[in-house]
Amino acid sequence: MKRTVLKFGGTSVANIERIERVADIVAKRVEDEGGGFAVVVSAMSGETNKLVGYADEAAGGKLVGDQYDDEYDVVVASGEQVTSGLLALALRKRGHRARSWLGWQLAMRTDTAHGKARILGFDGDDFCNSVDGGEIAVIAGFQGVSPEGRISTLGRGGSDTSAVAAAAALQADVCDIYTDVDGVYTTDPRIVPKARRMEKISYEEMLELASLGAKVLQTRCVELGMNHNVPIRVRSSFVEDGDAFPGTLVCNEEEIVEKQVVSGIAYSRDEAKFTLLGLPDNPGVAGDLFQALSEAGVNVDMIVQADSKTLGKKNMVFTTADRDAELARQTIEKVRDKLEYDGLELNRNVAKVSVVGVGMRSHTGVATLMFKALSAKGINIAVISTSEIKISVLIEDAYTELAVRTLHTAYGLDTE
Amino acid sequence: MKRTVLKFGGTSVANIERIERVADIVAKRVEDEGGGFAVVVSAMSGETNKLVGYADEAAGGKLVGDQYDDEYDVVVASGEQVTSGLLALALRKRGHRARSWLGWQLAMRTDTAHGKARILGFDGDDFCNSVDGGEIAVIAGFQGVSPEGRISTLGRGGSDTSAVAAAAALQADVCDIYTDVDGVYTTDPRIVPKARRMEKISYEEMLELASLGAKVLQTRCVELGMNHNVPIRVRSSFVEDGDAFPGTLVCNEEEIVEKQVVSGIAYSRDEAKFTLLGLPDNPGVAGDLFQALSEAGVNVDMIVQADSKTLGKKNMVFTTADRDAELARQTIEKVRDKLEYDGLELNRNVAKVSVVGVGMRSHTGVATLMFKALSAKGINIAVISTSEIKISVLIEDAYTELAVRTLHTAYGLDTE
Incomplete structure (x- = not known):
């Protein structure tokens, strides 16, 4: 039935x-x-x-x-x-x-x-x-x-x-x-008028888009659909003739015949970048830092660790939601005696731009194209983070729209 | 506890x-x-x-x-x-x-x-x-x-x-x-400024007052209290010092030490009087009449049957809520062929005034006092109905306030 x-x-x-x-x-x-x-x-x-x-x-x-x-x-x-x-x-x-x-x-x-x-x-x-x-x-x-x-x-x-x-x-x-809205778009149509409604998108891609700030569906709803194999269709209740606007189907990757390498571009402005300078290069320091933040209820997103110029020291860069930035700063300063870092820098004028696509799994050069396209527009990348089907970069927030539009074109997502 | x-x-x-x-x-x-x-x-x-x-x-x-x-x-x-x-x-x-x-x-x-x-x-x-x-x-x-x-x-x-x-x-x-309101009164204080708040009232009296239109408590709530022996106190939530306004306790008759013969005077203007003239004096006619009304959802209250001047005929007087009067009239006219009555009169300018008190059980002359007091003011009684602790009379509605005031004084209920 x-x-x-x-x-x-x-x-x-x-x-x-x-x-x-x-x-x-x-x-x-x-x-x-x-x-x-x-x-x-x-x-x-x-x-x-x-x-x-x-x-x-x-x-x-x-x-x-x-x-x-x-x-x-x-x-x-x-x-x-x-x-x-x-x-x-x-x-x-x-x-x-x-x-x-x-x-x-x-x-x-x-x-x-x-x-x-x-x-x-x-x-x-x-x-x-x-x-x-x-x-x-x-x-x-x-x-x-x-x-x-x-x-x-x-x-x-x-x-x-x-x-x-x-x-x-x-x-x-x-x-x-x-x-x-009448479906899930390749990116925010307010930024890219040439954004396209997707006919189908996989659960995995939708999860990445949802967690990256595309507000069409919440992460938990998509997770549940994926776990129980429920096809979810996003469609508009405000159009006169619903049949002409079939929306977007969120479904198993296998049901998507024509896979794009990159399905969509997401962005988030609710980002803050912390740089901890001159942290002792001891095991356990990172654990102490992120445990303190976790206990304070701060979610940490991107993390990059690099050697410092000073011997026996390292630098740590990470991001949180901008709304948590002040709480995170206070938390880190409270454990300064324990962590023995030399300095703390906070930059709240950053944004995260991400390209998402299950096609990345089987295609090479996706990241290279992203970095080259952004570089060609003079957009500097502060932090990079990747997952199997996503590449995210942290950039200066003033460049957000330019970066999204540039990538939308670069990956061939613009409508004719 | x-x-x-x-x-x-x-x-x-x-x-x-x-x-x-x-x-x-x-x-x-x-x-x-x-x-x-x-x-x-x-x-x-x-x-x-x-x-x-x-x-x-x-x-x-x-x-x-x-x-x-x-x-x-x-x-x-x-x-x-x-x-x-x-x-x-x-x-x-x-x-x-x-x-x-x-x-x-x-x-x-x-x-x-x-x-x-x-x-x-x-x-x-x-x-x-x-x-x-x-x-x-x-x-x-x-x-x-x-x-x-x-x-x-x-x-x-x-x-x-x-x-x-x-x-x-x-x-x-x-x-x-x-x-x-700050309690149950001997009658409506808007009509009788000398009405008194009762300290205690029995469940039975409160039931009669509730069913007679005193809107303080609903009948079913009082019934439930009586069946489970729950003392119910009516009191005001709007007075500054609640202790000084203890309200009225609805309780068992046994807990009321100083019993009044008549505890309260109730009235209802939502009354309509029907007179069916020349109804055949056969068994079953009353049953047919009241069954038809009951099936139409009309509650009948007072009923009086009297011989007609015509041999083999009788007259029937009864009351319904005034809001049901039109429905009742249509219902009766629908069964005219079956009931074979000679005429139907409807008077909607009537009101019911009742005296209520458990003391009536052990006192005589309560009804007589009522009839004499009303008669002394020239108030004509159309229908009388009694229960063990209540006497109700139907009068012309223009006399309602006068009747209530007269009875309140006659039964000694006025405050000093």
Whole structure:
């Protein structure tokens, strides 16, 4: 039996008029395609912020600590609950059988990390039977139930993750993520007007793009899709004729016939570069440094170690998110006595530009082309980091747009 | 161990500022009195109407029928969910341990009559252990869980019923209903400025007053309190010094030392009087009439049957709620062929005035005093109906205030 999961985000269900439009889209797809349908919805846009605002007021400010997160989840999860009931009503009005499913009803089991819970499993027997029986399941996204039977929420982009989890439980043929963009692009179209919508992209590439800051899908949602082999399609809920805009399918590499060497160019401006000068060249120094940062909650991204000109010393360069830069600086200064470094430099005017493509695995010269293309425009590379399917460089942030456009052209991604 | 249940309605939690005030009241009581506390909250005032409005829009109007009520409940119950989380947060901010409890978590088991569900039971072991362990339980009122595991709501005044059910489960010493009035009065103080707040009133009297239109407590909440012997106290959440305004205790008759013959005067303007003239004097005619009305959903209140001047005929007088009058008239006209009555008169300018008191059981002359007092003011009585502890009369509605004032004085209820 064919099974389909659809997901609509907050702007697609921002008010009753838009919920009616979503009901039209869902009803048409059910009528055209048949089979079992589940629809995952976010809170009406603005609602989550309003609820978080209430909770902040009641709790006395945002920085009240983790021990309040369980009740934040109770308050915030009500937003998706409302939308799921409303969409079920709108679908019934159109003559379809439909019912809402909340996180605890599914049951979407999560850990106890309230506010950023991870899905542990999905007991959805009742849910699958309902869908197979022809009732449209309208799922309140973003929410689950903890081992203690409390409401949990999945954190940023959680509704996408809910949708993929539901698709995995249903062994759905596809999970369609309706959003305000019409697909995944080779790069940010605001920077490169010639950016192209990709017809297909592999999970691995999408993961790299997501972690590099392309905001279409969250990393966890793509991971879950990859682990359960759920094809995820990103498509627009705002175009009149959906059939003409099939979006982008995130799927297994094997299903992509015509592979590009480089599929997309990503960039991130939220970067800060630290240089630790004259660190003693002892084993364990790097371990001490990065443990201190990790304990402070700072994620370190690129790391380069080089010999210093001074004998027995070395220099260490690494990057963090710019929003963590101040915390990282304080943390490093706190362990100065232990690390015995000579100097600390912080440069916050940097950006990271990356080229991503599974084709790199079987092609040589991809990195060379990148370095030459940037060099030809006079763009200096501060740090390089690579993975199997990605090359990232750190550059001065003023050159970000130029670098992205240059690479987009160099790898043949521009539309005609 | 002492256990206390507190309930705060929608106006008491209308915004964050008021929720903070409620948190202050709860915190003070916990600190002053100790023991286990549960707090039941309604939705922020206005929120339920907003959510019903959304659901009406999505469902396509109010008159969509029962088959939509389950999803209405999903949408509407989110209101109490939000308040329970917010109050738990506000109590934690004050250094108290607190957590929210939703209907399905308690579990407050109900039947499947969505929108007006009845409580079947309360599995509250976890809940009772939590309260006995010193954690303040903040209960989302008005909601339960159906046998199918769906969210149900209890209908009008449902949060009061939730509170009494929680008090019964906890075997609480008292269930304090905080509201916008400071107690139950001998009659409506807007009509009789000399009306007195009652210190105590029996469940039976409160039931009569509630069913007669005194809006302080709903009938089902009082019934539940009577069945489980839960003392219910009605008190104001808006007075500065709560200790000076102890409210009214609804309790067993035995606990009321100084019993009044008549405790209170109630009135209702939502009345309509029907007179069916020349009904055949056959067995079964009354049954046919009231069955037709019952099937149409019309509640009949007072009924008087009298012989007609025509041999073999009789007249029937009965009352319904005025809001049902038109439906009742149409229903009766539909069965005219079957009932073979000669004529139908409808008078919508009537009101019902009632005196209530358990003392009537042991005192004579209570009705006589009523009839004489009304007669002395020239007020004509159209219909009389009595129960063990109540006498109701139907009068012309223009005389309502005069009748209430007259009876309040006649039975010695005026304050000095």
